Amino acid sequence: MTSCLRFLQCAGFRFDSPFWDGPESWTKFRNQDLWQTFQAVLELCQSEKIEFLLLTGDLFEQEYVRKETVERVAISLAKLEGTRVFITPGRRDPLIISSAYRLTVWPSNVHIFSSGVTSVRIPSHNVTVYGAGWTAYHQERPFLDSFQPVNDGTLQLMLLHALVDSNRNTEGFIPIRHEQVSSSGLDYLALGSLEVWSGVQQAGKTNWADCGSLEARSFQDTGPHGVLLGEIQKDSSRFEFRELGQRCYIEKNFTIQSQSSIEGIAEKIIAETSLEERQKNLYRIKLSGNLLDVEELVQPLQNLLMTQFRFVTVLPLEERTQSQLEFSGLSRQKSMEGFPTLAKIFINKLQSRLVNADKSESSDYWEIVQKIGLTALGQGRTVDED
Template sequence: MASKVRFLQCSGCRFDSPFWDGPDTWIPYRNQDLWKTFEAVLSLCQSENIDLLFLMGNLFEQEYTRKPTVERVANSLGSLTKTRVFIVPGEKDPLVISSPYRLTVWPNNVHIFSSGINNINLQNKVTVYGSGWTAFQQNKSFLSKGFRADVDTTSIMLLHSEVGNDEKSNFLTLEQIGASELTYLALGHQENYSGIQKTGRTFWADSGVIETRSFTSSGPHGVIIGEIEEGSIRLEFRELGQRQYISKSFDLPSDIQSLETKLLAETSSEERQRNLYRVTFSKSLPEEDLDFNSLQKILSEKFRYIQVIDPQEETHSPLELDHSRPVRAIHEECDFMTLSQVYLQKISDYQLAATSSEDQKQWELVKKIGLAALEQGRIDDEN
């Protein structure tokens, strides 16, 4: 059996992504928050004597990643002289031709998993298995062909996936996990921490993203710290996120003052300055409507960021809309355009100048072929 091994597991940094719930003025602050959290991960590796660091996918945001960002991440990981780093690319940063992972030379202590399940055998009888995304679509389970680990070693597997029953997706089944005979299965795909699970002899968990980006992913965010020794395994979730997105729902109050009093009683001054809040209401409006603009103004004097939702208005956050739209459709919300967006704009100009229906069809075909090439086969909603 292997000697003691300590590891840290985290996922979902999405460096350079412009998508954060909240006002545009908060984007620079949230980007700073992300770097602080990442630096906290590196500090934990040193203070907790971490042998293995697992970065479980979506380290970058493919369409927006800049070369200096990749170099900064690589240099930071290279500073961990006593920690080996294992990365599995995910659906937002797959290992394609234009992958961010190809923008720099990675230090010797970093290993990036590619397609197919591969393994690295470490000196203390620890085997690390893993498989990364090499396309924007993963239509079958990483364990669909069956897998059984070497039971004579401490076996750890890294996958950017989650547990489910859809056979045509990247989901893993409990049966596949139980049959794997792994000591520990590290997952990275969910927004929130999954809790520590066990199937058969295999412990497994998803750490969730280290820094939340929206009101749809509330609660604490951080990392998993694990220790395996002589057949025993200890796992701990450690909160690291700089801020939380907190939604609060109330019955419509009889007056603004009562709601303000209730909100202040439920939150500390520190929380009101650090976190982002959204207030919703569970009942329909009375005959005399509440003045939501006045309510927003009053609460904004107490909270650094708070959004009051009028129940009569259909409201979505920009980030929630982002999940259902191709990236080229949102360039107006960002400070810069991707290559795909520039290409689409140019083709649209040609289509407007076309004088016949045949020319229109030709440019439409050119648009689809070009976008497919630029986005490496990403499936877009054409409706």
Template sequence: MLNIIHGADFHLDSPFSGLSPERAAQRRGEQRDLLTRLAQLAREKQADLVLLSGDLMDGETVYRETAQALSQALGGIPCPVFLAPGNHDCYSPSSVYATLDWPDNVHIFTTPAVEGVDLPQFNCTVYGRAFCSPHETGSPLAGFQAAEDGRLTLACLHGDTAPGSGYGPISQEEIAASGLDYLALGHVHQHSGLQRAGRTAWAYPGCPEGRGFDELGEKGVLLLHAQPGQVTGEFVPLCRRRYQDIRVDVTGSDPLDAVLNALPPATEEDIYRITLTGACTAPDLARLQRALAPRFYGLTVRDETRLPQDLWQRREEDSLTGLFLREMEQLCAKRPDDPVCRLAARFGLAALENGEDICP
């Protein structure tokens, strides 16, 4: 039984454009620290193999210290490491995979054709191939079938199981026909869980560090236990920070109190997007941002609340507020799907009631 770590989609040197320049630089440094955590995990779990299924880099432009940190970290893993370049870090004669000296324990797949590497000490064969351009419409597994020789058969590939993808589309039928014991995939940033097609187990580990609100929650790698005909696995969190997205109903409450009551105990290390919902006159987002920001590494507050129904009852008042609400009610009735009308009613009412403008 082999212990195998499967990781992918590190996207080192990502821009982190949603953060301040200082925080973005810090996050890129934390990405490099991820490499050290990967090496530590390999030692702690006594990994026999590490499979890295592409997009370790975010693009062709890589800081030299990042590439050196990757090489050093992989060289510190006391077992063979297999790396299959993906669409973001595709292999070429000018890529970092060709121009940097890599440790002896690291095997980088460099051709678009699948090749196999025999590991007799493990009674195992590891297959793999490389993206050699940013887009590939052909399947990496087209016509492939692993040798049937009683060995454990693994493949390390970057590809997409979504039909019609331009990033190495792979069908369930091709996975089932491959004869592999395990297919280690990269490209999808959400952990897939261990899947099966025929006798072949396959999975995406997801990215090990979230970079935006489309990559929420815990991120990490897979720890697999494999022998011919049998593969089991578990997800191992590895991320330094998490992106979290919560919605808070502020109906009948002070928005700040409602948000504080909805938060978990520890949020300081993470990046949150908080969306206000329910019925509310005009939440002061600037006030909320100032009050809540110290509780998070990063914070975005959004307003999706609606005007309370009872406010429209004031349209009968003989006042400027009543006149304003009568006009706005007619406008909103004519344009029911226009959010600008509702915003105009909300902020106009807030200005009349409070004597000042409230910015969204």
């Protein structure tokens, strides 16, 4: 029976998601970065002798995930020697009928939580692991309502894809109240719904943290990205956040003067960065000033900087950026070029049918067809599924 439990917590991989901020040409490289980070997590589990790997939501992007991706993840997790894996499906990969988690047979060292808070007791480690997965795209009830841990002397851990007393936009989420965490009796609560690291927090005697997503996806994700390493025992705990993100998104604003030259602007931008940073990170240069001057300089400056930066895009400051469009809470409804959602394809087909429908086909009939179709595709599903 172990007296100290070593765990690694991470979330937000979103495998197969096409949503990466910046030019479409960056997507391929960012997907490669994501797999490299995943491999780094597995290697860290082995080198640090991690006993529990806690994956707290959004492992996949449900609307785009491929069967071969799910199988690759499952095979990789099966190779972890001495590490048990606990997964709680999140908002982007809920355990619905067509869930990514149903596309493969998971290895014996992996446990996936479903609806409602359930527990797994592991006597060899003197620990009880609680968890609840999302089984719909909208959370219907609070996770910790009426929760009572079993007071059997074991370490008490819980995994949730949830927020704690958040003032941010919580559409689809029902936040956990601070007092619920405090009265839960848990030794540690592992969360995973934020984009960036929350830091280790404490409510009563319960430590909790949201490790954020493994890789930054937008120019708004300016905080650190990585994993949380933890050691827990009944009378003490130790935590270490370790950055693993492959690249940072960096935005710089420059004002164009009438006498400014392209070469002078480029030199100023380059002077503010190192060669290592220019080859590693993703940059967006936003120009302001006289509109005509800015428009004339955007493309020439882009061409010049591309010889010095591996990833760079130049935009007028006034232009509505891809980030503002994609990450304003509407990304689930938005279709990227080359990546139409199944729901979008379905709706377009219906609209085409309505245009060509004869008088005998009523609009009421096609409204019912649309509701059934969107439910089957998991859009807006609010019914819990075991």
